[in-house]
Amino acid sequence: xxxxxxxxxxxxxxxxxxxxxxxxxxxxxxxxxxxxxxxxxxxxxxxxxxxxxxxxxxxxxxxxxxxxxxxxxxxxxxxxxxxxxxxxxxxxxxxxxxxxxxxxxxxxxxxxxxxxxxxxxxxxxxxxxxxxxxxxxxxxxxxxxxxxxxxxxxxxxxxxxxxxxxxxxxxxxxxxxxxxxxxxxxxxxxxxxxxxxxxxxxxxxxxxxxxxxxxxxxxxxxxxxxxxxxxxxxxxxxxxxxxxxxxxxxxxxxx
Numbered sequence: 001x002x003x004x005x006x007x008x009x010x011x012x013x014x015x016x017x018x019x020x021x022x023x024x025x026x027x028x029x030x031x032x033x034x035x036x037x038x039x040x041x042x043x044x045x046x047x048x049x050x051x052x053x054x055x056x057x058x059x060x061x062x063x064x065x066x067x068x069x070x071x072x073x074x075x076x077x078x079x080x081x082x083x084x085x086x087x088x089x090x091x092x093x094x095x096x097x098x099x100x101x102x103x104x105x106x107x108x109x110x111x112x113x114x115x116x117x118x119x120x121x122x123x124x125x126x127x128x129x130x131x132x133x134x135x136x137x138x139x140x141x142x143x144x145x146x147x148x149x150x151x152x153x154x155x156x157x158x159x160x161x162x163x164x165x166x167x168x169x170x171x172x173x174x175x176x177x178x179x180x181x182x183x184x185x186x187x188x189x190x191x192x193x194x195x196x197x198x199x200x201x202x203x204x205x206x207x208x209x210x211x212x213x214x215x216x217x218x219x220x221x222x223x224x225x226x227x228x229x230x231x232x233x234x235x236x237x238x239x240x241x242x243x244x245x246x247x248x249x250x251x252x253x254x255x
Contacts, residue, residue: 011042011079018073019049022066025125026059027217028132031066034217035224035234038088045081047074052088052231054223060092064106065118067096127189130171132213135206136242137164138185151199156181163239214242 019040020032031037031051038050051067071085086097099109107114115121137158141148148157155178158165169179177183177191184193186202194202217238225232 011047011077012040014077015040015042015047015049015074015080018077019070022069022073024062024220025065025122026062026213027220028125028129028213029217029239031070033236033239034221035228035231036066037234038228045079046084047077047080047082048084048086049074050086050088052224052228053090054220054227056089056091058090060090060096060110061106061115061118061121063087063090063092064096064099064109065122067100068106071100126171126174128209128213130168130175130177131189131206132210133164133168133171134185134187135203135210137162137168138203139207140164150186150203151194151196153185154181155179155183155185158185167239 016032016037019037020030022031023029024031024034024036027034036051036053038052039048041048049070051070053063067085067087071083074080074085075083085100087093090096095109099105102108106118138148138150138153140162141153141158142150155165155169158168168185172179172183175191177187186199186206187193188202221232221235225235
């Protein structure tokens with residue numbers, strides 16, 4: 001049973017809210033929801049945040065993204081003047097923490113080991129997050145109406161206000177994809193509608209992406225709770241846009 005965190009007030013609540021905007025790019029969930037925020041300490045206008053990850057060998061590039069994004073998010077909180085964000089118990093903790101404190105940036109911190117840019121890495125996982133959200137929205141609709149013509153679906157066909165629809169729209173907005181009611185739901189990464197004959201294949205590929213994202217999220221939550229007993233109390237229930245959908249849809253439901 002997931003523990004309910006006590007209500008927070010004042011600056012600490014604002015800091016935690018800011019940290020809630022930081023997303024693990026691979027899991028597509030806020031670091032606050034998956035329990036990666038170990039502690040938040042506020043002393044006047046100074047804030048110190050400690051993050052933790054499921055293993056000591058989580059990919060350094062992902063770790064850097066989350067730590068640096070957390071630093072940026074907290075720095076933007078009104079009234080905060082001094083920010084320290086540190087990653088605990090990671091094989092590269094010392095390197096990452098020194099580089100962040102010095103403002104060296106990713107490439108300045110990792111030197112020749114750094115990739116050319118993290119922008120494409122971030123974009124890759126934003127595309128995966130959209131693909132998973134697209135599959136959730138389509139599959140949820142298929143569960144309620146197996147006769148849906150997936151290839152012809154538009155955003156206007158999706159139920160308004162549903163968690164799956166809202167989540168899909170947010171991820172489309174991140175990628176700059178059309179948000180009008182007439183825009184197709186099932187699309188390639190570039191926003192183009194697949195040929196109707198390929199719709200089932202595109203949906204199946206999207207399903208594999210969604211299964212991978214959700215599976216990694218469940219796995220990492222479990223690893224974190226194993227590594228840090230009691231940390232499951234800091235994990236929020238799975239978001240409402242991630243219901244336990246079936247892994248497959250009967251063949252007759254596809255156009």
